[in-house]
Amino acid sequence: MRLEHIVFHNLRRRKGRAIFLVIGLMIGVATVVTLLSLTDALSMHAQHELENFGANIIVTPRSEQLNLNYGGVQLGGVNLVPHEIEQVSLVNIDSIPNRRNVATIGPKVLGTVEMQGQRVMMMGVDPVAEFKLKRWWSIAGRPVEQGAELLVGDALVKRFGLAIGDTLQINGQDFTVVGLLAKTGSQDDQLLISPLSTAQSVLGKEGKISMVEIAALCHDCPVNDMVNQLQQVLPETDVQAVQQVVKTRMHALDQFRLFAWGVAVTVVIIGALLVFVTMMGAISERTREIGIFRAIGYRRRHVLHLVLMEAAIVSVLAGVMGYLAGVLATLAALPLLDGGKAVWHLNPALAVAAVAAALVVGLVAALQPALRASRLEPSEALRAL
Amino acid sequence: MKLINLQEVTKRYVTGADCVTALDKLTLSVKEGTFLGVMGPSGSGKSTLLSVLGALTRPTSGTVTIDDIDVYGLATEKQADFRREYLGFIFQSHNLIPYLSALENVMLPLAVSKFSSAEKRRRASAMLARVGLPDRMLHLPQQLSGGEQERVAIARALVNNPPLLLADEPTGSLDTATSRQVMELLAELHRSGQTIVMVTHNRDNLEWFDRTVYLRDGLVEKDTGKSDCSLSQAM
Ligand SMILES: Nc1ncnc2c1ncn2[C@@H]1O[C@H](COP(=O)(O)OP(=O)(O)OP(=O)(O)O)[C@@H](O)[C@H]1O
Ligand SMILES: [Mg+2]
Numbered sequence: 216m217r218l219e220h221i222v223f224h225n226l227r228r229r230k231g232r233a234i235f236l237v238i239g240l241m242i243g244v245a246t247v248v249t250l251l252s253l254t255d256a257l258s259m260h261a262q263h264e265l266e267n268f269g270a271n272i273i274v275t276p277r278s279e280q281l282n283l284n285y286g287g288v289q290l291g292g293v294n295l296v297p298h299e300i301e302q303v304s305l306v307n308i309d310s311i312p313n314r315r316n317v318a319t320i321g322p323k324v325l326g327t328v329e330m331q332g333q334r335v336m337m338m339g340v341d342p343v344a345e346f347k348l349k350r351w352w353s354i355a356g357r358p359v360e361q362g363a364e365l366l367v368g369d370a371l372v373k374r375f376g377l378a379i380g381d382t383l384q385i386n387g388q389d390f391t392v393v394g395l396l397a398k399t400g401s402q403d404d405q406l407l408i409s410p411l412s413t414a415q416s417v418l419g420k421e422g423k424i425s426m427v428e429i430a431a432l433c434h435d436c437p438v439n440d441m442v443n444q445l446q447q448v449l450p451e452t453d454v455q456a457v458q459q460v461v462k463t464r465m466h467a468l469d470q471f472r473l474f475a476w477g478v479a480v481t482v483v484i485i486g487a488l489l490v491f492v493t494m495m496g497a498i499s500e501r502t503r504e505i506g507i508f509r510a511i512g513y514r515r516r517h518v519l520h521l522v523l524m525e526a527a528i529v530s531v532l533a534g535v536m537g538y539l540a541g542v543l544a545t546l547a548a549l550p551l552l553d554g555g556k557a558v559w560h561l562n563p564a565l566a567v568a569a570v571a572a573a574l575v576v577g578l579v580a581a582l583q584p585a586l587r588a589s590r591l592e593p594s595e596a597l598r599a600l
Numbered sequence: 601m602k603l604i605n606l607q608e609v610t611k612r613y614v615t616g617a618d619c620v621t622a623l624d625k626l627t628l629s630v631k632e633g634t635f636l637g638v639m640g641p642s643g644s645g646k647s648t649l650l651s652v653l654g655a656l657t658r659p660t661s662g663t664v665t666i667d668d669i670d671v672y673g674l675a676t677e678k679q680a681d682f683r684r685e686y687l688g689f690i691f692q693s694h695n696l697i698p699y700l701s702a703l704e705n706v707m708l709p710l711a712v713s714k715f716s717s718a719e720k721r722r723r724a725s726a727m728l729a730r731v732g733l734p735d736r737m738l739h740l741p742q743q744l745s746g747g748e749q750e751r752v753a754i755a756r757a758l759v760n761n762p763p764l765l766l767a768d769e770p771t772g773s774l775d776t777a778t779s780r781q782v783m784e785l786l787a788e789l790h791r792s793g794q795t796i797v798m799v800t801h802n803r804d805n806l807e808w809f810d811r812t813v814y815l816r817d818g819l820v821e822k823d824t825g826k827s828d829c830s831l832s833q834a835m
Contacts, residue, residue, distance in 0.1 A: 216704060216707045216708075216710070216711050216717070216720055216721075217711055217717075218711055218712065220704070220711070221697075221700065221704075221708075221711060224699050224700055224704065225699045227699075228699040228700075228740070229698075229699050504697060507695055507697065508708075509656075509680065509683075510654070510656060510683065510689050510691075511683065511684065511689065511708055511709045511756065511757075512680050512681065512682075512683040512684020512685070512687075512709055512712070512760075513680060513684075513712060514677045514680040514681070514712070515676065515677060515680070516677065517680075517712050592656065592657045592658065593655075593656040593657070593683075594651040594656040594657035595657070597656070597691070
């Protein structure tokens with residue numbers, strides 16, 4: 216028999232006590248793991264949501280001419296018919312290194328058309344992409360899908376007195392109004408929006424694109440990198456990041472992260488205290504036993520060895536089980552939060568940290584009463600009950 | 601040969617404002633091979649004397665030498681080694697480790713020694729057989745009777761072959777018959793040369809001792825072993 220056997224027999228033969236101790240520690244670990252992985256999943260999801268929120272990169276045709284326009288006011292010079300982007304060149308976007316970060320590509324064609332004797336702006340869009348990019352759009356009726364369908368901006372609705380189901384003649388072709396766009400306060404209020412290919416043929420711009428809006432999911436790459444990559448594969452264009460969008464987004468995320476960290480730190484402290492108190496109580500109640508060990512000639516070192524080895528085994532066990540329990544709790548809780556869209560993902564760092572923290576806190580907690588008991592005169596320790 | 605020598609040993613306990621003198625300049629020596637009984641009223645300092653003898657509590661003043669070793673001159677960890685090599689303890693009750701079997705309890709002092717596993721086991725089971733429990737090795741303390749537990753404790757105290765055995769009321773919680781069995785066991789050990797110091801309340805045990813010390817208020821009130829105390833004892 217060696218010291219290890221004493222620890223082993225203690226854990227094995229006083230299972231109830233060992234289990235109670237493990238459960239006590241486990242609750243601490245599991246609470247921390249649950250809250251940390253919940254905030255982790257939710258913050259990932261929040262980031263995802265934010266990054267779906269509008270375009271953050273804009274691709275426009277390269278204009279060779281100096282732009283003599285400030286704040287929308289034309290300051291002279293001949294405004295040449297702008298170049299257009301070739302629609303086929305857009306497939307190049309798929310070849311950039313960070314293509315996985317490209318969430319949505321919204322190509323559009325722009326031009327003016329005749330309607331009831333007046334010139335109005337028409338925009339052709341890829342319906343799926345566009346409505347993903349413009350989540351703030353609120354539409355009466357339905358979005359355009361294909362063919363000669365129109366979504367009409369608020370200003371035009373008022374000017375022409377339009378309603379859903381109306382038929383309009385544009386450049387000699389019949390269009391049906393399927394949706395009305397509620398007032399956005401932007402240039403979108405002035406638009407007739409139709410599916411991309413329809414608009415291209417009405418405007419005589421088959422295969423041409425006037426601008427592309429891109430939403431990039433960029434939590435692991437700087438937006439500027441993506442801008443450079445896009446510029447390389449689309450040499451005939453100007454690629455620009457919408458800094459404002461990026462900054463607001465980062466700010467919102469930072470706020471959320473700060474909050475999540477605040478919660479995490481609080482929870483870690485509470486969990487550590489829980490583990491600490493449980494372990495300390497468990498060792499303190501063994502003072503008399505420690506007195507017996509000391510009386511029969513165990514050195515302080517031997518007693519510490521016994522107590523710390525047991526604490527280490529129990530803590531690691533509690534750490535592993537607490538982590539698993541925390542993961543299960545997270546999986547159970549996630550569907551109930553945030554519309555169930557956030558998903559759990561394995562975070563090996565958290566697993567390792569949970570077990571390591573349980574071990575360290577358990578050992579530190581055990582050390583204090585073990586040192587105290589082993590420093591008592593053996594006769595004092597024996598007196599304890 | 602004198603195994604134990606206490607020189608003017610005083611032990612005071614200070615609790616808050618109170619100060620109790622449990623041992624008051626007590627001087628005592630015990631020869632090797634003695635079976636010494638320590639008697640006296642409750643609170644007279646018997647347990648304290650045993651603790652001081654057993655390197656379990658440092659006296660306030662005075663010296664304790666056992667086998668010419670100044671016990672409290674040793675460093676703390678050395679005192680532990682000293683207890684392991686020189687002393688065997690038997691306490692009144694609750695002195696077995698509840699989660700270890702009888703055999704494992706007896707092996708406890710050996711767990712930190714360098715013997716091989718087989719040798720530890722052999723010594724421990726031989727000692728259990730010697731105290732009459734060869735068939736109780738795998739029992740846990742709670743599965744043993746009070747007398748059996750006491751005998752396991754004796755086996756544990758003896759497994760290191762210590763020169764000195766210290767017992768604090770080992771029969772205190774036992775009935776007369778069981779108590780007698782334990783005393784017979786101790787007497788047999790004594791016959792084979794073991795030095796024993798035993799605290800007891802029970803006058804029935806007197807017959808087994810070859811010397812008895814009576815304590816009162818931390819002082820030796822009567823000592824049957826002192827030649828100048830009574831002429832008849834000197835013979
Ligand atoms: N740790 C302690 N702190 C304070 N006082 C103590 C302590 N241990 C013993 N005493 C006091 O010292 C005196 C002697 O105690 P001790 O335990 O040696 O008596 P005893 O002779 O063994 O008594 P009993 O027969 O009841 O076991 C008592 O008055 C007791 O109250
Ligand atoms: Mg006593």
